[in-house]
Amino acid sequence: MTNRSDASARRRKAAGADAPDWRNALFVAPYLFFFATLLVFPLFWGIWLSFHKADIFTSGPFVGLGNYIRLFNDAVFLRSVGNTFYFVFLTVPALALLGLFLALSLNSNSRLATILRGLFFSSSVLSVTIVTLIWRFVFIPQYGLLAAIYKLFDAEAPSFLTDPSLAMIAIAITTIWWCIGLPMMLFLAALQQIPADIYEAAALDNASRWRTLTSITLPSIRRTFVLVVIIQIVMQFQLFGQAWLMTRGGPNNVTRPIVLHIYDLAFRRWDVGLGAAASEVLFALILAAAMIQYLMSRSAGERS
Amino acid sequence: MTAEIDIRNVSKSFGALTVIENLSLSIPAHEFVVFLGPSGCGKSTLLRMIAGLEGVDEGEIFINGVRVDPLPPGQRGLAMVFQSYALYPHMTVRQNMAFGLENVGTPRAVIAGRVQIAARMLEIDHLLDRKPGQLSGGQRQRVAIGRAVVKEPKAFLFDEPLSNLDAALRARTRIEIAQLHQRLRATMIFVTHDQIEAMTLAERIVVMNNRRIEQIGPPMEIYDRPATRFVAGFVGAPQMNFLDVRSAAAGAAGLEVRLDETLTVLTHVDPAEAGRAAVLGVRCEAVHVTGADQGDVVGVVGVLERLGDRALAHVHLATGQSVIASEVAQTRLRVGDRIGLKFDGDKAHLFDAEGAALPLWRAP
Numbered sequence: 032m033t034n035r036s037d038a039s040a041r042r043r044k045a046a047g048a049d050a051p052d053w054r055n056a057l058f059v060a061p062y063l064f065f066f067a068t069l070l071v072f073p074l075f076w077g078i079w080l081s082f083h084k085a086d087i088f089t090s091g092p093f094v095g096l097g098n099y100i101r102l103f104n105d106a107v108f109l110r111s112v113g114n115t116f117y118f119v120f121l122t123v124p125a126l127a128l129l130g131l132f133l134a135l136s137l138n139s140n141s142r143l144a145t146i147l148r149g150l151f152f153s154s155s156v157l158s159v160t161i162v163t164l165i166w167r168f169v170f171i172p173q174y175g176l177l178a179a180i181y182k183l184f185d186a187e188a189p190s191f192l193t194d195p196s197l198a199m200i201a202i203a204i205t206t207i208w209w210c211i212g213l214p215m216m217l218f219l220a221a222l223q224q225i226p227a228d229i230y231e232a233a234a235l236d237n238a239s240r241w242r243t244l245t246s247i248t249l250p251s252i253r254r255t256f257v258l259v260v261i262i263q264i265v266m267q268f269q270l271f272g273q274a275w276l277m278t279r280g281g282p283n284n285v286t287r288p289i290v291l292h293i294y295d296l297a298f299r300r301w302d303v304g305l306g307a308a309a310s311e312v313l314f315a316l317i318l319a320a321a322m323i324q325y326l327m328s329r330s331a332g333e334r335s
Numbered sequence: 336m337t338a339e340i341d342i343r344n345v346s347k348s349f350g351a352l353t354v355i356e357n358l359s360l361s362i363p364a365h366e367f368v369v370f371l372g373p374s375g376c377g378k379s380t381l382l383r384m385i386a387g388l389e390g391v392d393e394g395e396i397f398i399n400g401v402r403v404d405p406l407p408p409g410q411r412g413l414a415m416v417f418q419s420y421a422l423y424p425h426m427t428v429r430q431n432m433a434f435g436l437e438n439v440g441t442p443r444a445v446i447a448g449r450v451q452i453a454a455r456m457l458e459i460d461h462l463l464d465r466k467p468g469q470l471s472g473g474q475r476q477r478v479a480i481g482r483a484v485v486k487e488p489k490a491f492l493f494d495e496p497l498s499n500l501d502a503a504l505r506a507r508t509r510i511e512i513a514q515l516h517q518r519l520r521a522t523m524i525f526v527t528h529d530q531i532e533a534m535t536l537a538e539r540i541v542v543m544n545n546r547r548i549e550q551i552g553p554p555m556e557i558y559d560r561p562a563t564r565f566v567a568g569f570v571g572a573p574q575m576n577f578l579d580v581r582s583a584a585a586g587a588a589g590l591e592v593r594l595d596e597t598l599t600v601l602t603h604v605d606p607a608e609a610g611r612a613a614v615l616g617v618r619c620e621a622v623h624v625t626g627a628d629q630g631d632v633v634g635v636v637g638v639l640e641r642l643g644d645r646a647l648a649h650v651h652l653a654t655g656q657s658v659i660a661s662e663v664a665q666t667r668l669r670v671g672d673r674i675g676l677k678f679d680g681d682k683a684h685l686f687d688a689e690g691a692a693l694p695l696w697r698a699p
Contacts, residue, residue: 226419226421228417228419228421229421229422229423229424231388231408231415231417231421232415232417232421232422232423232482233423233434234387234388234407234408234409235386235387235388235408235409235413235414235415235435236409236434236435236438236482236486237409237410237435237438237439238409238434238435238438239438242438246423246426246434247423250425250426251424251425253425
């Protein structure tokens with residue numbers, strides 16, 4: 032009796048393992064649906080739009096590379112590309128190194144470290160409007176926090192948000208303050224994955240603190256470093272809110288990022304085709320930057 | 336130079352939990368010592384205190400007469416093999432082995448030479464350019480040992496190094512560690528909860544239980560003359576039989592103990608200790624199966640375990656106690672058989688109520 036039910040249970044199990052593949056596809060179908068409708072479809076529609084003259088309501092005739100040619104003859108667009116690269120250059124290395132430094136300093140179970148970890152992460156939960164509001168208070172000439180600090184040293188604070196050479200730096204500082212939580216947390220998670228006995232072996236191997244950091248800790252979190260840099264490249268290329276809320280892209284377009292330009296083209300000038308073309312350029316830039324970073328770190332990893 | 340290690344009155348607590356209490360131990364140079372005990376007995380903590388990975392709350396540790404307990408681990412001249420191997424995952428085998436030597440500024444040529452010699456000795460010379468992730472468990476174990484060997488340490492510390500290996504590899508590595516000790520003649524301290532590892536590797540075993548040392552001695556002395564009931568029960572498989580003593584009186588050649596109405600056993604224990612005898616201990620090989628009316632006591636076979644080289648009969652006595660007797664492999668005993676048991680009093684042990692072994696009788 033039991034024998035027979037065992038055997039039939041085995042048969043049922045075997046039948047399940049040999050089930051047709053479409054049944055397995057059911058498990059991924061819900062995700063696949065949203066992936067296709069919210070990501071794949073808009074991606075290709077955007078590419079299609081970028082080859083057409085289109086406004087908000089109608090898509091017009093096919094213009095080939097016309098939109099792209101117009102774009103690369105547009106000095107303001109080229110300027111926004113340059114601005115965006117400058118912003119990425121200011122923020123991504125700083126976020127990665129500062130995040131690493133914070134993680135290394137706060138990787139302990141002491142109460143102070145726990146409190147500070149929470150504190151440094153807390154800025155990440157704020158919305159961009161709050162963040163920019165806080166930092167506009169900091170940067171206000173004569174009355175802001177920075178102005179007060181300058182006054183302590185009997186100096187006059189420059190006008191950060193209206194000085195063309197300082198405006199982007201001010202936005203970068205704001206962004207680093209806002210975004211530092213995620214890199215720090217990723218590095219902390221990676222640091223806590225390193226087995227403790229490796230450090231014990233290193234202690235028995237006479238490794239100094241510096242040697243332990245450079246030979247044990249940093250190589251162990253190399254993958255996380257690459258991950259953080261790629262995430263930050265992707266995020267910071269899409270700068271919009273901070274620039275829009277703090278400077279409106281000014282003064283004289285020096286803080287105008289690509290996304291702000293896309294917004295202007297598509298939703299204020301209603302030239303959706305041109306906006307789509309600019310979006311594709313941004314997409315290609317992010318993809319290329321992330322790939323270059325990935326390939327460089329991979330070949331460096333293979334050499335060592 | 337090999338190390339002579341002296342541990343004096345060492346204590347260690349983690350918060351409210353005391354793991355080592357006022358422990359002293361001397362390990363002469365060249366000796367292979369095994370710390371044996373159940374998990375949580377403090378044996379690993381003691382090893383880690385010698386290594387410097389745990390601080391010492393009280394007491395002192397000396398290596399070759401130099402006090403080392405305030406020194407950091409790297410300056411004690413010791414090498415340790417970890418249970419999980421603790422290899423540096425991003426370094427090749429060669430770099431793993433060279434790391435410790437590089438840190439103390441050993442010339443490159445010397446490092447290369449030592450790595451080469453150690454690798455050949457451990458038969459890992461074809462693996463030198465691989466990373467730990469590409470090695471099997473046994474190979475990683477050899478690399479971990481190689482990393483210790485190249486440092487030419489004063490003493491080797493092994494923290495349960497075989498427990499992550501499968502049974503066959505464990506037996507082989509055990510022999511290799513024994514050979515390593517014969518070749519290097521270095522002081523070695525080996526921590527394990529496995530009595531077979533302890534019996535086969537040690538020149539001296541330190542049996543630990545519950546924060547302190549139960550007995551120190553060569554393996555056969557630990558087996559033949561356990562100093563406490565804990566040692567008697569922990570070392571040897573199957574576990575020693577323990578039977579409660581009802582009364583004891585001087586016999587012809589030592590103390591004669593009565594276990595129930597019919598069963599008396601004549602031991603070699605000093606008759607002067609009659610008042611303390613509380614428990615009789617006898618290993619299964621000292622309990623012989625006889626015909627039902629020929630033994631000291633009658634019992635019924637409850638379970639029969641055939642181990643291949645011998646069989647173990649679990650015999651229920653009328654008193655309700657159970658005794659394990661060793662039988663030949665081809666025994667015709669069957670479960671339910673009524674048999675007699677004869678106790679070999681020469682090989683029996685007596686313990687007092689606290690578990691201490693009673694001394695043997697020395698004929699005047």
